[in-house]
């Protein structure tokens with residue numbers, strides 16, 4: 489198995505310190521399989537360049553069937569997954585690239601995924617720009633003003649970053665906003681299970697900008713909301729973009745302990 493690029497600087501923020509670097513070197517290799525849930529959580533990251541190595545259909549079926557073990561409201565299981573491979577995937581990509589080139593978008597008004605550009609408030613705004621700078625400038629060498637460079641990378645979203653399997657995840661609109669929570673659980677289960685199988689993923693909301701195009705090519709019913717796309721495959725260990733790592737805020741910034749918490753003995 490090939491060694492993946494190894495960055496000494498990544499780790500998880502725990503408490504006040506940037507600590508708990510992945511201690512087991514094998515777990516930091518992009519292509520190695522995670523052996524524990526913790527290893528899957530630690531090694532799951534958004535991979536944005538894949539090898540063309542196919543993923544057997546039986547493996548995809550197994551991952552999806554297991555991901556569907558995710559909890560959902562009253563076991564309603566409101567999700568649906570469209571699995572794109574081969575020519576079907578190529579056709580969808582071609583249609584999306586056409587739409588991108590002709591400036592044609594079309595989002596589902598039932599799913600306002602994020603605040604409009606320019607309306608992000610703190611602390612999300614700063615986190616987003618830090619993420620963008622780390623991905624584009626530091627990892628890809630694309631400057632802020634380099635629209636062409638940014639567009640070229642953005643375009644790769646619609647090719648599922650070269651992954652052999654592209655998924656489009658939808659939920660039933662009838663099941664209201666709760667279905668999106670269920671979809672999130674399905675998605676995270678899938679991404680962690682992929683790590684156990686030695687595979688990598690990238691969740692991609694970029695597909696919802698072309699909701700209308702997806703509906704022209706896939707049998708998505710009117711009741712369904714397109715939640716996101718997911719790239720699935722073997723990470724390209726030599727791709728610079730896959731060296732991108734993200735940090736996390738300290739525990740105290742998002743957890744509030746109310747009441748007496750017993751200390752570990």
Ligand SMILES: Cc1cc2nc3c(=O)[nH]c(=O)nc-3n(C[C@H](O)[C@H](O)[C@H](O)COP(=O)(O)O)c2cc1C
Nearest residue numbers: 532533534536619645690691692693694695716734
């Ligand atoms: C619902 C969802 C949608 C996302 N959409 C995109 C996307 O369209 N394109 C992309 O490159 N990354 C996308 N990401 C990846 C995030 O940028 C990434 O999860 C975040 O920066 C944290 O990095 P990590 O996944 O490597 O830990 C998405 C993630 C989620 C959960």
